Amino acid sequence: xxxxxxxxxxxxxxxxxxxxxxxxxxxxxxxxxxxxxxxxxxxxxxxxxxxxxxxxxxxxxxxxxxxxxxxxxxxxxxxxxxxxxxxxxxxxxxxxxxxxxxxxxxxxxxxxxxxxxxxxxxxxxxxxxxxxxxxxxxxxxxxxxxxxxxxxxxxxxxxxxxxxxxxxxxxxxxxxxxxxxxxxxxxxxxxxxxxxxxxxxxxxxxxxxxxxxxxxxxxxxxxxxxxxxxxxxxxxxxxxxxxxxxxxxxxxxxxxxxxxxxxxxxxxxxxxxxxxxxxxxxxxxxxxxxxxxxxxxxxxxxxxxxxxxxxxxxxxxxxxxxxxxxxxxxxxxxxx
Amino acid sequence: xxxxxxxxxxxxxxxxxxxxxxxxxxxxxxxxxxxxxxxxxxxxxxxxxxxxxxxxxxxxxxxxxxxxxxxxxxxxxxxxxxxxxxxxxxxxxxxxxxxxxxxxxxxxxxxxxxxxxxxxxxxxxxxxxxxxxxxxxxxxxxxxxxxxxxxxxxxxxxxxxxxxxxxxxxxxxxxxxxxxxxxxxxxxxxxxxxxxxxxxxxxxxxxxxxxxxxxxxxxxxxxxxxxxxxxxxxxxxxxxxxxxxxxxxxxxxxxxxxxxxxxxxxxxxxxxxxxxxxxxxxxxxxxxxxxxxxxxxxxxxxxxxxxxxxxxxxxxxxxxxxxxxxxxxxxxxxxxxxxxxxxxxxxxxxxxxxx
Numbered sequence: 001x002x003x004x005x006x007x008x009x010x011x012x013x014x015x016x017x018x019x020x021x022x023x024x025x026x027x028x029x030x031x032x033x034x035x036x037x038x039x040x041x042x043x044x045x046x047x048x049x050x051x052x053x054x055x056x057x058x059x060x061x062x063x064x065x066x067x068x069x070x071x072x073x074x075x076x077x078x079x080x081x082x083x084x085x086x087x088x089x090x091x092x093x094x095x096x097x098x099x100x101x102x103x104x105x106x107x108x109x110x111x112x113x114x115x116x117x118x119x120x121x122x123x124x125x126x127x128x129x130x131x132x133x134x135x136x137x138x139x140x141x142x143x144x145x146x147x148x149x150x151x152x153x154x155x156x157x158x159x160x161x162x163x164x165x166x167x168x169x170x171x172x173x174x175x176x177x178x179x180x181x182x183x184x185x186x187x188x189x190x191x192x193x194x195x196x197x198x199x200x201x202x203x204x205x206x207x208x209x210x211x212x213x214x215x216x217x218x219x220x221x222x223x224x225x226x227x228x229x230x231x232x233x234x235x236x237x238x239x240x241x242x243x244x245x246x247x248x249x250x251x252x253x254x255x256x257x258x259x260x261x262x263x264x265x266x267x268x269x270x271x272x273x274x275x276x277x278x279x280x281x282x283x284x285x286x287x288x289x290x291x292x293x294x295x296x297x298x299x300x301x302x303x304x305x306x307x308x309x310x311x312x313x314x315x316x317x318x319x320x321x322x323x324x325x326x327x328x329x330x331x332x333x334x335x336x
Numbered sequence: 337x338x339x340x341x342x343x344x345x346x347x348x349x350x351x352x353x354x355x356x357x358x359x360x361x362x363x364x365x366x367x368x369x370x371x372x373x374x375x376x377x378x379x380x381x382x383x384x385x386x387x388x389x390x391x392x393x394x395x396x397x398x399x400x401x402x403x404x405x406x407x408x409x410x411x412x413x414x415x416x417x418x419x420x421x422x423x424x425x426x427x428x429x430x431x432x433x434x435x436x437x438x439x440x441x442x443x444x445x446x447x448x449x450x451x452x453x454x455x456x457x458x459x460x461x462x463x464x465x466x467x468x469x470x471x472x473x474x475x476x477x478x479x480x481x482x483x484x485x486x487x488x489x490x491x492x493x494x495x496x497x498x499x500x501x502x503x504x505x506x507x508x509x510x511x512x513x514x515x516x517x518x519x520x521x522x523x524x525x526x527x528x529x530x531x532x533x534x535x536x537x538x539x540x541x542x543x544x545x546x547x548x549x550x551x552x553x554x555x556x557x558x559x560x561x562x563x564x565x566x567x568x569x570x571x572x573x574x575x576x577x578x579x580x581x582x583x584x585x586x587x588x589x590x591x592x593x594x595x596x597x598x599x600x601x602x603x604x605x606x607x608x609x610x611x612x613x614x615x616x617x618x619x620x621x622x623x624x625x626x627x628x629x630x631x632x633x634x635x636x637x638x639x640x641x642x643x644x645x646x647x648x649x650x651x652x653x654x655x656x657x658x659x660x661x662x663x664x665x666x667x668x669x670x671x672x673x674x675x676x677x678x679x680x681x682x683x684x685x686x687x688x689x690x691x
Contacts, residue, residue: 013441023448273495311442
């Protein structure tokens with residue numbers, strides 16, 4: 001029997017009032033972006049915004065709650081851009097999107113910062129054990145891909161240092177049910193042969209820092225065969241796969257050809273389009289995948305958007321959450 | 337296939353006293369006067385008593401002012417600085433049935449954009465730019481250029497809820513752009529510029545833009561100059577494909593990176609006219625006339641002087657207004673000095689195939 005769990009990869013849009021309040025408080029230029037030492041006014045605005053997105057998840061009735069990552073001005077690069085030994089460099093394009101982030105330039109040893117742990121603790125207090133908490137981090141490979149190394153000097157060493165850094169962040173997390181490691185770079189700029197083997201090792205380093213279920217979530221399309229095959233070596237509980245992207249047949253092929261863990265996170269709702277899929281459509285998309293991978297006996301299927309949700313206006317993001325929750329609720333248990 | 341680039345001659349001012357003629361122009365946007373921004377805010381506030389009529393008057397005043405500012409800078413063709421437009425996609429989406437707005441989305445940091453959604457087939461209703469053009473033309477003593485956001489960018493920078501893919505949406509939008517251009521031409525417009533910044537981020541899709549352009553220029557007379565503006569990208573992925581586009585002029589942003597990419601356009605031969613960015617819109621330092629002259633000479637490596645247009649790299653709206661003005665004035669002065677030097681045979685033209 002398969003348990004269906006409605007969740008998201010996080011990185012929510014700021015509530016509209018917080019968009020304008022924070023623009024007024026912080027400014028709109030590169031130098032005004034989050035630094036890790038915000039003023040009290042900024043901190044309290046983010047606290048109110050965090051409470052609002054926790055409420056959104058209560059309203060939608062999701063099964064797992066995220067913190068929302070509203071402070072992550074630089075999206076997945078955030079854990080580095082707030083670090084003392086990282087310089088926030090030039091503005092760079094965020095994957096193939098009309099979005100931009102500060103390229104983090106690592107100039108010293110990456111010691112634990114605790115930044116993400118503080119956010120999660122605050123979220124955990126808001127949720128107050130009424131729903132399970134899901135932690136979200138960039139995966140080590142994507143973080144390496146988004147950053148510039150000016151200290152470690154070697155690609156594998158940099159990847160390994162980022163894995164140790166992320167593991168140390170996880171050490172500071174409050175209790176959490178799941179950890180989503182977002183790895184879109186595995187799709188967008190897959191590792192070359194010299195690093196490919198190091199990717200599952202780096203993921204294992206982060207995954208071993210928690211007792212929670214770890215999901216390596218990939219999106220912006222299907223993983224290449226080689227990358228997928230290497231990822232099977234990672235000791236994680238689930239893969240997250242993009243079923244919205246046009247090349248989703250390749251995702252089915254990978255799963256049939258190389259296998260898949262007993263749990264899978266399916267990106268069934270489009271995080272980059274305002275069109276709202278019905279709960280039935282989301283369930284059909286999930287079945288489309290699970291039925292074509294008959295040898296797998298999934299114990300858990302997470303129903304999620306494929307991408308982060310900050311691409312959407314607030315009304316549509318809320319509707320996506322509701323649709324995911326409704327999709328998981330159609331019947332709580334199904335046979336895969 | 338290029339259209340009819342020689343239609344540039346109609347923009348040579350009657351009092352132009354040099355034999356050579358470098359067409360000087362702008363890409364479009366210009367800093368709004370502070371009072372216009374305040375007027376807009378007042379008009380958005382229903383309790384202010386500042387109504388839409390008052391805003392329209394303020395926009396007319398601003399359009400007149402900036403058109404004249406362009407003329408005073410010495411440009412051969414002018415724009416009203418897009419005083420009536422807030423944002424290059426939103427402006428058009430508000431006027432096209434089929435679009436709806438749901439709220440702002442993040443671009444970067446705390447910069448947002450009301451990214452619209454296409455929820456049904458797009459249609460042509462009221463003209464988008466006719467009033468803007470007619471007003472500008474009525475106050476201008478120089479020919480007016482009309483910048484229009486291109487269909488590919490209108491499609492890519494929207495949420496597509498209604499079409500099978502973005503190409504299908506772009507083609508439908510291209511039909512609407514064609515209809516708009518016909519109205520503008522009927523009203524006397526002779527110079528239109530299609531802005532496709534989205535192409536810079538996905539240059540692999542240039543064939544879609546080519547298809548759109550075929551639809552855009554359908555039935556448009558050859559004496560109407562059609563320019564395509566693509567800013568800030570890897571032009572090697574677009575060239576030489578753009579030689580097949582049905583345009584008269586291709587406008588590029590190259591000043592920003594010091595003409596690193598200029599050689600991209602030297603082989604094979606560049607077919608449309610080249611509109612070259614010769615002042616940087618991302619730096620508030622005003623380039624000297626000498627510096628701009630040397631930038632103009634970069635363009636002469638690609639096309640002969642009779643096929644060179646000079647403009648800023650992109651819209652100048654993010655610059656302080658006095659800086660924007662000084663850049664345009666220096667641009668026009670530099671062009672006139674280069675023309676005089678060309679007339680006097682003082683400039684050696686490298687030519688596209690020489691090094």
